Amino acid sequence: MPTTGFTYLRPLTVADLIRDLAEPGAFALAGGTDLVPLRAAGAITPAVLVDVKHVAELRGVETEGDAIRIGAATTLADLGERDGRSLDAILDGAKIVGAAQTRERATLGGNLCRSSPAGDTLCGLLVLDAVAELQSLDGIRHVPVRDFFTGPSRNVKKPSEALVSIRVPVREGGSAYRRFTYRRSMDLAVVGVAAWLSIEDGVCVNAAIAIGAVAPTPRLVPAAAETLVGTTCDDEAIAHACEHVVAASSPIDDVRGTRDHRLRVLRPLTRDTLLLALTRALGSSPP
Amino acid sequence: MSSDEIGAESTATRRTVLRAGVAAAAAAPIAAGQDTAAADTEPAGTQTGPARVPLKVNGRLHEPELEPRVTLLDALRERIGLTGTKKGCDRGECGACTVLVDGRRIKSCLTLAVMQQGREITTVEGLAHGERLHPVQAAFIGNDALQCGFCTPGQVMSAIGCIEEGHAGSDAEIKEWMSGNLCRCSCYPNIVAAVRQAARELR
Ligand SMILES: Cc1cc2nc3c(=O)[nH]c(=O)nc-3n(C[C@H](O)[C@H](O)[C@H](O)COP(=O)(O)OP(=O)(O)OC[C@H]3O[C@@H](n4cnc5c(N)ncnc54)[C@H](O)[C@@H]3O)c2cc1C
Ligand code: FES
Ligand code: FES
Numbered sequence: 001m002p003t004t005g006f007t008y009l010r011p012l013t014v015a016d017l018i019r020d021l022a023e024p025g026a027f028a029l030a031g032g033t034d035l036v037p038l039r040a041a042g043a044i045t046p047a048v049l050v051d052v053k054h055v056a057e058l059r060g061v062e063t064e065g066d067a068i069r070i071g072a073a074t075t076l077a078d079l080g081e082r083d084g085r086s087l088d089a090i091l092d093g094a095k096i097v098g099a100a101q102t103r104e105r106a107t108l109g110g111n112l113c114r115s116s117p118a119g120d121t122l123c124g125l126l127v128l129d130a131v132a133e134l135q136s137l138d139g140i141r142h143v144p145v146r147d148f149f150t151g152p153s154r155n156v157k158k159p160s161e162a163l164v165s166i167r168v169p170v171r172e173g174g175s176a177y178r179r180f181t182y183r184r185s186m187d188l189a190v191v192g193v194a195a196w197l198s199i200e201d202g203v204c205v206n207a208a209i210a211i212g213a214v215a216p217t218p219r220l221v222p223a224a225a226e227t228l229v230g231t232t233c234d235d236e237a238i239a240h241a242c243e244h245v246v247a248a249s250s251p252i253d254d255v256r257g258t259r260d261h262r263l264r265v266l267r268p269l270t271r272d273t274l275l276l277a278l279t280r281a282l283g284s285s286p287p
Numbered sequence: 288m289s290s291d292e293i294g295a296e297s298t299a300t301r302r303t304v305l306r307a308g309v310a311a312a313a314a315a316p317i318a319a320g321q322d323t324a325a326a327d328t329e330p331a332g333t334q335t336g337p338a339r340v341p342l343k344v345n346g347r348l349h350e351p352e353l354e355p356r357v358t359l360l361d362a363l364r365e366r367i368g369l370t371g372t373k374k375g376c377d378r379g380e381c382g383a384c385t386v387l388v389d390g391r392r393i394k395s396c397l398t399l400a401v402m403q404q405g406r407e408i409t410t411v412e413g414l415a416h417g418e419r420l421h422p423v424q425a426a427f428i429g430n431d432a433l434q435c436g437f438c439t440p441g442q443v444m445s446a447i448g449c450i451e452e453g454h455a456g457s458d459a460e461i462k463e464w465m466s467g468n469l470c471r472c473s474c475y476p477n478i479v480a481a482v483r484q485a486a487r488e489l490r
Contacts, residue, residue: 033379
């Protein structure tokens with residue numbers, strides 16, 4: 001057990017937040033559900049912990065123009081209580097992270113910044129084309145989530161940058177996220193899949209598919225999505241998409257599952273997720 | 288409902304700083320843009336040490352001397368002496384440490400005590416009124432929902448949250464929303480029965 005101490009800071013404005021994060025060895029602290037146990041285990045040794053939960057700009061969900069803006073420190077419990085169609089794939093993930101007590105603390109920004117290959121909101125953020133707003137003393141930059149991850153638990157965010165918000169464009173269509181776990185809850189995804197489908201007159205006009213826990217990072221599979229465009233998402237088209245998904249995955253053997261098992265689960269899970277997204281897309285399109 | 292934490296502390300200042308020998312600092316609120324000078328007046332370095340952390344537990348204000356790294360669970364058990372809240376795993380997996388903060392259930396091993404300053408913390412010790420048990424406590428006894436009892440304080444606190452949230456409508460819903468609380472004695476059927484009964488009584 002490391003005995004190194006740290007300083008706890010609680011800024012109330014974005015200006016103070018980014019100044020505090022510029023201190024050497026500073027880490028943002030949101031819900032702490034990843035960070036507190038990681039620090040206790042000595043996996044990280046922060047010199048300063050900057051509590052982001054008291055900055056107003058980082059809390060809450062609002063519609064801003066043609067996008068939905070989610071404050072980075074919005075808890076998964078608060079998100080899960082929404083029933084916004086346009087966020088379905090993200091909410092499907094937010095609702096199954098840990099247990100009720102975990103979601104009361106855990107934040108969407110924390111899930112994104114942790115960047116676990118198995119993070120349950122990440123595939124949803126990918127298919128819904130979310131954009132991360134990062135801010136530091138050097139200014140603001142907007143990074144699409146598709147360009148955010150660089151490896152397992154690694155991303156493009158610099159330690160001095162705060163994730164302020166996540167913007168999700170409002171679009172037509174239906175989306176979904178499903179994961180496979182051995183236990184129904186309190187387990188991490190062995191495999192996760194998210195899908196978004198836009199349907200016009202029964203034909204798919206746009207699509208996105210993302211996979212989690214079967215590659216070093218959650219990732220989009222554009223080739224799989226492309227096979228669906230122009231089809232009615234019939235069995236054949238979906239089977240075709242599943243082939244591309246399997247081809248794009250590179251699962252490993254680890255404590256939660258073998259490579260072989262992951263590959264075996266991936267196909268039916270992709271199919272189920274696509275069918276759910278399709279049902280939702282048809283439900284939301286005008287009669 | 289939004290468990291908004293902003294503005295929860297009337298005494299909140301720009302930053303709550305815990306450093307060696309410095310009590311929870313009360314730097315005057317500083318407008319954005321003009322704070323560089325203020326930063327320089329703060330002690331340099333990141334040496335850390337204990338400071339008084341005001342924690343409101345079961346309606347009573349405690350001010351234990353805490354280092355920022357102390358979890359709420361350890362603060363409750365080891366510094367305040369409320370040992371009803373149990374430590375099973377200390378990493379968020381078992382639920383034995385569940386307490387209510389501003390009426391919402393959380394795992395106290397996953398949060399630092401300094402993060403919970405100014406909030407209403409309720410532990411199992413704060414439930415009974417004298418000899419009169421909380422309906423959830425009574426339901427656990429009535430339904431024989433425990434064997435060794437180690438998980439019980441966490442189960443009871445979680446059950447109160449579960450019922451309060453409106454997630455105790457059916458056995459399936461209770462199982463789903465109580466899934467963060469493990470019981471090594473596997474009293475699950477009786478726990479579900481207790482939550483079901485308490486939910487009826489509390490509604
Ligand atoms: C028992 C248990 C079960 C879990 N189950 C799941 C699960 O099923 N699925 C899943 O996906 N995850 C799970 N997790 C992991 C964790 O709960 C989630 O990743 C959660 O979303 C993290 O959010 P947080 O607010 O607690 O992050 P924190 O722990 O506060 O932070 C995580 C990381 O993100 C950084 N960070 C956070 N916010 C910001 C910000 N605004 N700006 C810059 N950096 C920031 C921190 O510096 C840190 O590196 C589980 C954890 C536990 C303990
Ligand atoms: S001790 Fe906190 S969840 Fe196990
Ligand atoms: S009663 Fe023994 S662990 Fe639950």
